[in-house]
Amino acid sequence: MTSNDIPFDTGALMSTVLEGILYGFSVLMFMGTMWSLTYKQHVRDINRPIFIVAILLLLLSTVHIVVNIIRVENGLVKYRDTYPGGPRAFFADVSEETYVIKHALYVLQTLLADGVVIYRCYVVWQSVWVIILPSMLWCSVAVTGVTAVYSVSQSSSSTSVFAQDLAMWIMGFLISTIAANASSSGLMAYRIWTIERNITRHRAGPKSTMMPIMHVLMDAAVLYSVALFTALVCYVCSNNGDVIMVDLAVPIISIAFYMVLIRIAVNRQHNYLPNVGTNVETRQSGNVQQYPMQPLQVHISQFTSSDNTSAHEIGNERPSGRRSPTWTLVK
Template sequence: MTSSGIPLDAGALMSAVLEGILYGFSGLMFMGTIWSLTYKQHTRNISRPIVAVAILLFILSTTHVVVCVIRVEDGLVKYRNTYPGGPVAFFADTSQKTYIIKQALYILQTLLADGVVIYRCYVVWQSVWVIILPSMLWCSIVVTGIHAVYGASQYNTSAFDQGLATWVIGFFISTIAANVLSSGLLAYRIWAIERDVATIRASTKGNMMPIIRVLMDAAILYSMALVTTLICFLSSSNGEYVMVDLVMPIISISFYMVLIRVAINRNHSYLSTVGMTAEAEQGNLQKHPVEPLQVYIPIYAQ
């Protein structure tokens, strides 16, 4: 397929600038996330896995920005007059190490973020059957992503080459479906629990609605970025290169915005009810049919 749209050298510079802006915003949200998860919290009450995931997302985003800057410097300065075809040909070459590293980082970021959402679906639903389809989609992301990166590393070709296009399209469709399905299941389960609790005690009505709203906002933000990237790819637009770079900080931003909202809502998310309790530190949702207990819904998702 023949690409169209903005020149690749201009697109590389544009993506570096825009990604840097979004990365700065995600960096601020990362600091806010760590603060909200640890401020005035006893060590044993801090969710170490979630803190670890937040840090990993930040590390991946930071590394991606650094590689992006190196790639721009290589294409526009270092190899400007020595690479056959000039900067445009350099940025079109998918076998370049910087291109492969960037795409590998993007796939790792996607797998990490989508994996967390799927895991939280299991935590809230406490059913393996619910996450079977999302897990299959996650495996599809692994297969299509690895094959796309490997294929790109073997040939000096365009990302729109027919040999790569099938795998790239499969990757985007899989991650869009996994994100929409997992986020939808998560939000529905929280809404269902909140509705049941509200029927028992009217004063609890609406306590979890802010989390449901931010979950959907994060899912919409991430999904729209992916859909835009897919549309650019299907139309063979060079804007796809820009959008892929922008999706990296968007993944982190959508993840952090949920964590911050959950932390803000922490003191209001303990609901008095009959027959339910959740042990947040253990990540297990358990039901007890006799004693009036508290329910805490542990939601940390993208």
């Protein structure tokens, strides 16, 4: 550790505090996600896989911050005077139980989140060939992540996290997950852009219905990629800042996932035209009478473009076949 590097005990405390702040935001966004998935929805219409993934992300991030709190309490309070070398040596020990557990949780959450991004890419493209490269990168994430956690668990207490035998697996894991996320998000953004360009020719109004989804997808991808890239740079430079960034990546994964679902729900609500109520005045025998008109609700369930992908399908994240536009008039 260089003289201007962050001490291990300071880094552990900083990461726990900052992770707690982001975890609070992720809990609020989880509540918004549950609302977006269940609001005015029948039980049979709820997207159960996405519902389960949202809950799993919350559980993993919750367990992760609990383990981090226990780790800080052990290093700074419980074993402060009994651990050889003090708190700094405790937090530098990569074979310590809480260190291994929290990184195993991080690997699981990364695999879950990257898998969802790849699935979204498949839903948008409706082609297995498109997701071959992201799927291979996902397998690389799984192999390098599991191997890194196993190698850490088998290391001695004196092994540095920047040791060469650990570095190749950790760097491989970070590079693989950045590439998997960037490739899947880029493919989705390109597909949505081409669909929007095609349906714009047939849309009467100038307002875009799918570009907001593309924007939030890219925002989530950039947020996640920047956090991982920062962790990678810190690790390459043998800086303890990677400890902070890796811990922050756990709630950031959940936040990025939730913000996409919430934006899709908002976009879906805006696709419903509001009720139009007005009064019609008629003159009869010199008297003015008003007759309230019944609300007219026009529900456009979806618009299917010529390339067989619709905005409604992207919102539901369920692959389906070709459908025709449906109009429902409710008096």
